[in-house]
Amino acid sequence: MGYRIGMDVGGTNVVTGLFGADGKLLRKSKTRTVKTSSQELLQQLADLCRELLIVENVSEQRLSTVGIGLPGFINAETGLVTAANLPFNDIPVAERLRQLIGVPVTVENDVRMIVYGESLRGAGQGFSHILGVTLGTGMASAWVTNGHLHGGAGGLAGEIGHIAYPDIPYMCGCGMKGCLETVVSASGIVRQAQDGLSAGWVGLLADRFPAHMREELTSKDVWQAYDDGDAFAGQVFQRTANWLSRVLIPSVALLSPDVIIIGGGVAAAGDVFFGPLRKYVAESLHPLYRERLLVAPPSLGDDSGLYGSAEYAAKRLIS
Numbered sequence: 182m183g184y185r186i187g188m189d190v191g192g193t194n195v196v197t198g199l200f201g202a203d204g205k206l207l208r209k210s211k212t213r214t215v216k217t218s219s220q221e222l223l224q225q226l227a228d229l230c231r232e233l234l235i236v237e238n239v240s241e242q243r244l245s246t247v248g249i250g251l252p253g254f255i256n257a258e259t260g261l262v263t264a265a266n267l268p269f270n271d272i273p274v275a276e277r278l279r280q281l282i283g284v285p286v287t288v289e290n291d292v293r294m295i296v297y298g299e300s301l302r303g304a305g306q307g308f309s310h311i312l313g314v315t316l317g318t319g320m321a322s323a324w325v326t327n328g329h330l331h332g333g334a335g336g337l338a339g340e341i342g343h344i345a346y347p348d349i350p351y352m353c354g355c356g357m358k359g360c361l362e363t364v365v366s367a368s369g370i371v372r373q374a375q376d377g378l379s380a381g382w383v384g385l386l387a388d389r390f391p392a393h394m395r396e397e398l399t400s401k402d403v404w405q406a407y408d409d410g411d412a413f414a415g416q417v418f419q420r421t422a423n424w425l426s427r428v429l430i431p432s433v434a435l436l437s438p439d440v441i442i443i444g445g446g447v448a449a450a451g452d453v454f455f456g457p458l459r460k461y462v463a464e465s466l467h468p469l470y471r472e473r474l475l476v477a478p479p480s481l482g483d484d485s486g487l488y489g490s491a492e493y494a495a496k497r498l499i500s
């Protein structure tokens with residue numbers, strides 16, 4: 182088994198990691214994503230792989246696999262990739278890239294690759310049943326059991342952000358009304374805070390973000406205001422934890438995970454978010470689940486997706 186490459190291809194940046202045969206991350210690079218055309222982006226990905234090999238003085242013959250995670254939908258039957266923030270619309274990315282690099286390539290959804298990486302090398306290490314959730318711009322989840330990533334019928338498993346609830350009033354980017362990710366995500370935190378401020382909240386957040394500045398508010402600002410003592414900001418995280426627990430509680434009862442790993446911008450808020458979340462989840466579950474369940478943040482930081490895609494390709498393509 183040779184060297185592997187894992188790539189995290191986002192709408193803004195491409196992060197590429199070169200791994201040794203032992204799975205150790207040797208070097209990584211970060212570059213702006215080329216979005217002019219699918220062909221040019223594919224060429225960029227191939228060039229980035231070659232550049233890392235050259236810098237680490239590894240010959241191309243010693244590269245065995247490339248794994249890619251990207252924010253999009255990958256048709257499990259045809260391999261065609263569609264990604265709203267990338268120039269991919271029904272493009273056979275794995276096959277095209279294989280032609281450019283000369284080694285087998287896998288392409289999977291980025292959230293799945295993050296959870297897969299965490300399950301093998303991060304907070305899920307040592308456990309068999311791992312449920313992962315990311316709360317970034319949107320919200321999604323993935324389920325890994327005994328090292329197997331569960332795709333479900335049509336490859337649609339894990340889209341928990343698009344469960345609609347009648348008491349959530351917002352329109353979602355997917356076209357539905359009341360999707361969970363309109364409130365439980367970094368953008369959801371911002372939306373809740375902006376609504377609260379418009380409704381007359383007073384305090385640090387209101388002082389820092391008068392009406393003409395509210396468009397610039399980020400989830401980090403809400404957390405900062407909480408950390409500096411703003412009570413309303415704390416309530417935003419509690420409410421978010423409560424909403425998230427609605428989908429986690431039945432998931433735990435259905436799947437019985439050892440650990441739920443929750444990552445992304447919202448999870449970085451720490452105890453103000455995890456504290457209430459653990460409480461809400463525990464309150465509604467039978468003690469048999471409660472006693473063994475861990476709810477934890479990721480432990481590989483920004484590298485989870487790189488580890489995941491590199492490992493996934495190596496396991497799928499060489500065995």
Ligand SMILES: [Zn+2]
Pocket residue numbers: 342343344353354355356357360
């Ligand atoms: Zn939706």
